[in-house]
Amino acid sequence: MKMVIIEPLGVEKDKLLSMAKEALGGRVEIVYHDTKVTGTEELIERGKDAEIIVVSNLPLNENVINGCRNLKLLAVAFTGIDHIAMDACRKNGVTVCNCAGYSTSAVADLVFGMLISLYRNVIPCDRVCREGGTKDGLVGFELEGKKFGVVGTGAIGLRVARIAQAFGCEVLAYSRTVRDVEGVRFVDLKTxxxxxxxxxxxxxxxxxxxxxxxxxSIGWMKKNAVLINTARGPVVDSDALAEALAEGRIGGACIDVFEKEPPVETDHPLFSAPNIIVTPHVAFATKEALVKRAVIVFDNVAAYLDGTPKNVMG
Known part of the structure; x- marks a missing residue:
């Protein structure tokens, strides 16, 4: 059986292949690609003979799935699967597994890294300090005593809630599923x-x-409020957010994700908005998280080969 790692996974090649061999033994032939391609024909060429394809966040459209005629398992080295043509996978009988949980700590870390950078003016402070300036006009805010809202209470949302509590915040949450979480008050989105x-x-x-x-919904927010998005770009209307920032209707934003994967066009509306920190979808990308992710990927493949697939997506 042939397994194609169709793009690099952020772990050194020798280490990654050693992890794969340790997890899978000699049950699969492993083909590793250490460059990223995005063209449909190029992706089909890489995956056309594979029964198993390992992919991270490369978009795999319907044509790619249909072109990989031997494909049986798509091991997605990512939590979300919105970049995968799931209808085509279902039609072709392709099992799709994801890697939930690997980036919980990494994403939560970036939430507070960006927030504190914005609250304490870290980027402008760095610049003005290098230019011989002072703190004038750069007095920031504390987290303690703030009301912190978490929208979505999966593993990452709950970790963010716990950290917010440690900073002395009052935590509110909104989710389709109301949970009993100590110190967290579940409310409707508008509240x-x-x-x-x-x-x-x-x-x-x-x-x-x-x-x-x-x-x-942005219009419901407080004038001094900060919006943080480390989830998925299209959850936020970028034009609406840029307008709200420009007009001073909210206080700031921290954005790690956009309508498409970076590189993002330099004229994106958020790039000219005030009081915003942007990063190129790095929330999940720590050395530790990428190793955790590889462990889960190969564990998913092993489970599939054993006839007991797990982390299967619908």
Whole structure:
């Protein structure tokens, strides 16, 4: 059986292949590609003979799935699967497994790294210090005593909630599933947005969450509120957010994800908005998380080969 790792996974090649061989033994022939390609024909060429394809966040459209005629298992080295043509996978009988959980700590770390950078003016402070300036005009804010809203209470959202509590925040949450979480008050979305000083998004991208933060919902937010998105780009209407920032209707934003994977066009509306920190979809990308991810990927492949697939997506 042939397994193609169709793009690099952020772990050194020798280490990655050693992990694969340790997990899978000699049950598969492993082909590893250490460069990223995005063209449909190039992707088909790489995967056309593979029964198993390992992919991270490369978009695999219907043509790619159909072109990989031997494909039986798609091992996605990512939590979300919105970049995969799932209808084509279902039609072709392809099992799809994801890697939930590998980036929980990494994403939560970036939430607070970006937030504190914005609250304490870390980027402008660095610049002005190098230019011989002072703190004048750069006095920041504390987290203690703020109302912190978490939208989506999966593993990442709950970790963010716990860290927010450690900073002395009052935590509110909104989710389709109300949980009994100590110190967390579950409310409807409008209540959360209208009460919270900080709102952090942790929802998957689906029909119910696409455009969740639009002109109307952003309009419910407090004038000094900060919106953080480390979830999926289309959960937020970028034009509406840029307008709200430009008009001073909210206080700031921290954005790690966009409508497409970086590189993002330099004229993106958020890039000219005030009081915003942007990063190129790095929330999941730590050395530790990428190793955890590889472990889960090869464990998923091993489970499939054993006839007991896990982390299977619908």
């Amino acid at each position: 959360l947005l209208s009460e919270c000083d900080i709102v952090s998004l942790h929802t998957p991208l689906n029909d119910g969450t696409r455009g969740l933060m639009n002109r109307e």
